[in-house]
Amino acid sequence: MIDVKSTELKAIITTDIDLEHETCEDIENALAFSLSSVQCLPLERSGIALVYAEKHSDPLQIVKKLIRSSVRCHWVFPIYxxxxxxxxxxxxxxxxxxxxxxxxxxxxxxxxxxxxxxxxxxxxxxxxxxxxxxxxxxxxxxxxxxxxxxxxxxxxxxxxxxxxxxxxxxxxxxxxxx
Missing domain, CATH: 3.30.2130.30 (VC0802-like)
Structure with a gap:
């Protein structure tokens, strides 16, 4: 489990309903080598996933990495x-x-x-x-x-x-x- 005090919300992802868990797997795999602590929280039956990462990490860079990795989603918004x-x-x-x-x-x-x-x-x-x-x-x-x-x-x-x-x-x- 990630220490909540050292992470912040960095991205909000929209996907198809019931694909939240698969999208989170894609996200965590895509970011595993670039961030030491990343957690994706799927909001079941909502089509939403929340990405938490280290406080110092740049939300725009996270979004760019996710887009290059072809994560199963519709929108990836950086959260500042x-x-x-x-x-x-x-x-x-x-x-x-x-x-x-x-x-x-x-x-x-x-x-x-x-x-x-x-x-x-x-x-x-x-x-x-x-x-x-x-x-x-x-x-x-x-x-x-x-x-x-x-x-x-x-x-x-x-x-x-x-x-x-x-x-x-x-x-x-x-x-x-x-």
Whole structure:
């Protein structure tokens, strides 16, 4: 078992329902030689797998290794920060992530949200809440038509994973049909 204090959520993977365990086997095999501690947690009958790895490991590098390894999945999202699935917690986590980014402010971005579970009532409410707060601080300019960056909120039950990337990178996270 991996020491929870030394690992963090690094990727959220979507796959077919009932293939979660096989996907986790693929993931752990693909990362076995590059990371000393990696754990994949299959969420049964959900089509979701959570990848935990060492705190210092780069989520984008993990995603690239998984894509090169042809893991059985649909999407592989890098997770740069995670928090509890509560409005205030997500707002704080998003603000930290954006303020620590090397992108000049205000950031021209769009927020994409996917909700799995009942912890958050509505993705659209959450996105409006976070967007208006960040705009009021002049950290971001929300642009639905021509954003430069994407803030992705992946809500999986009590955990929310955050990704922040240039819009051109999104196609890299989509796996080909396995």
């Amino acid at each position: 920060a995670s928090c509890k699935s509560m409005y205030e917690e997500i707002k704080k986590c998003v603000m930290e992530l954006l303020l620590l980014s090397n992108v000049s402010k205000p950031i021209k971005m769009v927020c994409r949200c996917r909700k799995r579970g009942w912890s958050i009532d509505s993705c659209s409410r959450l996105v409006k809440y976070i967007g208006s707060f960040l705009e009021s601080l002049n950290i971001v300019v929300v642009d639905y038509k021509n954003p430069e960056y994407v803030l992705r909120l992946e809500i999986v039950n009590e955990i929310t994973g955050l990704s922040f990337y240039h819009k051109t990178q999104e196609r890299e996270f989509r796996m080909g049909r396995y």
